[in-house]
Amino acid sequence: MFGYIKTVRAELRVREYEYYRASYCGLCRSMGKCNGQCSRLTLSYDFAFLANIRMALSGTKPEFRRCRCIAHPIRRRMMMEPNDDLNYAANASVILAYEKCRDDLVDERGWRKFKARMRCFCLHGAYRRAKKRYGELAEAVRGHLARLARKEKEKRPSVDEIAAIFGDLLADIVSHGYEGSAARIAKSIGWQTGRFIYIIDAIDDLDEDKKKGRFNPFLLLYEGGMPDGWREDVRDALISSLADLETALDLMNDTADPDRRGVLENILYLGMPATVRQVLYGKTECNKEDFGE
Numbered sequence: 205m206f207g208y209i210k211t212v213r214a215e216l217r218v219r220e221y222e223y224y225r226a227s228y229c230g231l232c233r234s235m236g237k238c239n240g241q242c243s244r245l246t247l248s249y250d251f252a253f254l255a256n257i258r259m260a261l262s263g264t265k266p267e268f269r270r271c272r273c274i275a276h277p278i279r280r281r282m283m284m285e286p287n288d289d290l291n292y293a294a295n296a297s298v299i300l301a302y303e304k305c306r307d308d309l310v311d312e313r314g315w316r317k318f319k320a321r322m323r324c325f326c327l328h329g330a331y332r333r334a335k336k337r338y339g340e341l342a343e344a345v346r347g348h349l350a351r352l353a354r355k356e357k358e359k360r361p362s363v364d365e366i367a368a369i370f371g372d373l374l375a376d377i378v379s380h381g382y383e384g385s386a387a388r389i390a391k392s393i394g395w396q397t398g399r400f401i402y403i404i405d406a407i408d409d410l411d412e413d414k415k416k417g418r419f420n421p422f423l424l425l426y427e428g429g430m431p432d433g434w435r436e437d438v439r440d441a442l443i444s445s446l447a448d449l450e451t452a453l454d455l456m457n458d459t460a461d462p463d464r465r466g467v468l469e470n471i472l473y474l475g476m477p478a479t480v481r482q483v484l485y486g487k488t489e490c491n492k493e494d495f496g497e
Contacts, residue, residue, distance in 0.1 A: 206248040208404050208483075209397065211467060212474040220470065222282060223463035226268055227259075228252045230284025233273065235294040237286060239330035241274075243294065245323065246301035246330075250401065253471055254378055255293035257393055260458035260468065261386045264289055295334040296377050299342045302331035307349050341380050348373035361424040367402040374398030385455075392452040396445060400476065403442060408483050435484045442480050446472065 211224060231252050235243040259266065264287055270280040284290065305327065308320035335342040352369045360366070371394070378394030379387045406413075406420055413420035426434065449472050458465055 206250045206401065208401055208476075208479050209250040209253045209471060210475045210479065211470045212478055215474050216470055217463075217466060220463045220466040223461070224252075224467045226282045226284045227256055227266070227290075227464075227467075229273065229281065230266075230286065231255050231290050231293055233283055234286045234290040235297065236274075238291055238294045239298050239333045242326045243298045243330035243334075245326060246297040248297065250397075251293050251297040253468075254296075254374075254394075254397070255290055256464055256468060257378060257390070258289040258292065259287070260456050260460075260464060261382065261390055262289055263458065263460045265460045266464075292338075292380070295338055296341065296380070298327060298330045298334040299338065299345055300373075300377065302327045302334075303342070303345050303349050306346075307353055310353070338380070341377065344376045345373060348376070356419050359419070359424055361421070361427065363403060363406070363421040363425055364399075366421050367399045367406075368395075370402040371395035371398035374401070389452050389455050393449060396449045396452070400442065400445065400449075403438070404479060404483050407438065439480055439484055443477055446476055449476075 211221075213221060216224065228247075228249070232244055232247050235247060258264075266287060267285040268282050269285060270282055272278070272280055273283070302324065305320045305324040309317060309324065331342075348369060352366065352373075355366050355369060374397055375391040375394035378397075379390035382390050406422055409418075410420060410422055412418075414423055422430075453468060453472055
């Protein structure tokens with residue numbers, strides 16, 4: 205369900221790209237240190253984005269150093285040093301991934317069920333460590349996914365209603381530990397991002413879900429077949445909803461690192477709209493970054 209919240213690399217300044225790659229690699233490193241190497245299976249662009257949102261809300265001034273990693277052992281590369289926000293994102297990512305695998309064990313069949321079982325096996329130790337630190341968050345995530353599963357079983361022809369539940373889930377993850385205005389901004393960003401991810405993922409899986417008879421809210425909404433212009437309607441609705449994310453970003457007074465601000469603006473103003481075009485029309489404005497260069 206993840207991998208949709210990305211930058212448009214061609215529009216990043218060199219130093220912004222270096223910052224983003226360093227934060228992505230830093231998150232991966234924090235995952236390994238916090239919860240073991242298997243936890244790195246949960247690394248995603250989405251949680252790199254959420255980690256940077258939390259650093260912006262906290263006013264974290266990141267530190268960097270060059271070091272080697274398992275994936276790139278020969279060349280040293282710039283990595284963000286572990287901090288509270290990266291460590292939190294590392295734990296939250298494991299919790300969400302493991303709980304999602306548990307749900308898939310119930311809902312899926314065949315190869316998908318086998319993959320979910322293997323992921324649960326690999327992530328079990330990492331999840332136990334993360335849950336020990338953030339037990340309240342783990343319970344909240346499990347509760348939201350249970351709500352999501354119940355709503356999917358009701359098979360109501362409403363995309364917004366079910367996407368809002370995943371929005372509530374990410375709102376709790378992003379805002380955990382914050383109070384006051386920071387909590388309100390974090391909840392707004394989390395809710396809009398979660399809703400965006402759920403809807404985009406449903407569209408991306410539309411053909412496969414239809415072929416295999418799996419649940420998809422768009423198949424219920426357009427039971428008689430996809431009408432002409434449905435892509436344009438969805439595109440306009442998603443682009444319009446990004447306005448609330450942009451408003452929340454404007455409310456963050458993040459002066460600790462200008463490169464972080466540039467990365468977040470790139471994601472919101474360019475990356476997420478490009479993902480909408482890519483998923484709906486197969487266009488390539490939002491190519492996947494290659495961090496192996």
